[in-house]
Amino acid sequence: MPIQNLWLPFGIAITVGALIIGMFYRERNHGYEYSDYTGSDFLPDAGYDTKSQKPRKKDEEDERCIICYDSMKRHQNIRTLPCAHKFHKKCVNEWLRLENFCPMCRTSVV
Numbered sequence: 001m002p003i004q005n006l007w008l009p010f011g012i013a014i015t016v017g018a019l020i021i022g023m024f025y026r027e028r029n030h031g032y033e034y035s036d037y038t039g040s041d042f043l044p045d046a047g048y049d050t051k052s053q054k055p056r057k058k059d060e061e062d063e064r065c066i067i068c069y070d071s072m073k074r075h076q077n078i079r080t081l082p083c084a085h086k087f088h089k090k091c092v093n094e095w096l097r098l099e100n101f102c103p104m105c106r107t108s109v110v
Contacts, residue, residue, distance in 0.1 A: 067091035
């Protein structure tokens with residue numbers, strides 16, 4: 001049998017083998033596509049139900065200076081930057097000596 005006559009059976013055998021491997025692979029993955037998975041499928045739960053927590057009311061006593069993380073009271077000197085973020089005047093002055101942006105949103109103050 002000449003070698004030219006072997007190409008057709010060889011091609012059929014390769015095609016059938018590829019189909020069998022494809023079916024095995026699909027069965028192994030249970031038909032799921034890669035896009036069916038999201039990164040959150042692999043992350044652990046938070047450990048508490050976030051939907052059951054009630055939103056807190058924001059009052060003036062609850063505002064904190066994120067530089068020193070102390071609460072800001074009405075009688076204290078408070079500085080408001082152009083981006084509308086508020087800080088203790090002493091804290092933000094010290095911050096602005098080293099940096100020229102808001103410590104909260106990084107908006108330029110200059």
